[in-house]
Amino acid sequence: MKAVVSINSGSSSIKFSLFAILECGNLQLAAGGKIEKIGIAPALTARSVDGETLLEREWPGGASLSHADLLADLFAWGAEHPLEGREVIAIGHRVVHGGTEFAAPRLVDPELMDKLEALCPLAPLHQPHNLAAIRAIARLQPGLPQVACFDTAFHHDKPALASRFALPRALHDQGIRRYGFHGLSYEYIALRLAEIDPVLASGRVIAAHLGNGASLCAMENGQSVDTTMGFTALDGLMMGTRSGSLDPGVVLHLQTQMGMDPAEIEELLYRKSGLLGVSGLSSDMRTLAASASVQAEEAMALFAWRVCREIGALTSSLAGLDGIVFTAGIGENDAAMRSRICLRLAWLGLEIDELANAGDGPLISMPDSRVKAYVIPTDEERMIALHTLNIVEGNSV
């Protein structure tokens, strides 16, 4: 049976999923895994969809092993243990930045790689690792088609005003604009919502991707109209360790008055702020929820406040609101946080059904709530696999 693999290669981890292509053309998750702690002490695990461990490896002294080295190991294992006869026909990758040019996934070729390489300065923490995995696999399996799926693509056609900072035009023309991210997640949510509630999907919806990284996307008829992340994945909501939107004057102050250099500021804003910074305890919502600390409570309250404030802003971008969809780690699992957010949004005409919210969903608003609320699990890996299959076999997503 044929299969496609989706890969999400980050700075310290590579996640992979194998989807079998069924005879009807649908994709079925068969196995998945990750290589973690790259650069420290890499560890690899792969499990079948039934939870059976297929592979476990650790490299305690392997701090110098690169993404390419570790992928070579994974491929060597894959060659020795063909996954129940499945033949991988293509690999899809999450690529964070498609710049101003790419509004849809693309088959990888050298020309595309040059263009994506040129975008690395726009996403220095992510793009180089995404491309490293593509290059490594091109060396290991030169004939295997690879597809780049962009996190920015879903937002590519949002209105021009939602893409512009109030900066001199020349900077906009040099690419300093609001791109938006988490696009593969939002695209999947738009597809699923169209199946679950087609009437709502054709209306004005805010999708809330609340994980370690968090953003909102305002969608009208399944298309992105506005989003909280902008030039980088630092913008918008408060996140696990990222600050979200900040008065840019704070950054100037840190630099000029407090003597912090760019690397220190990057460390502060990306890794020491957000839930972790405010709570002084953890970036993990479960740890905060289990804590009696006043600071942990303040961090959770601020998280909900920021989400609601941005929902207010995006409601204005949409000129009204018909529904909200919660997704990702916090959005899918944290009923208390969903409740906090929905209660604060009562003024919008959202009435949460607390029983449904504590249950399995997907609808968590009262039957006569003017604004509906849903919980829909996201699946970026499946979206990547769908695009990959679409490109190599001409199916439509």
Ligand code: ADP
């Ligand atoms: P990433 O952006 O790394 O993919 P996830 O989407 O996995 O992140 O979300 C991670 C966040 O989800 C963490 O803050 C974690 O505490 C939270 N989370 C996961 N499961 C639960 C749960 N059952 N209850 C509350 N929060 C949860």
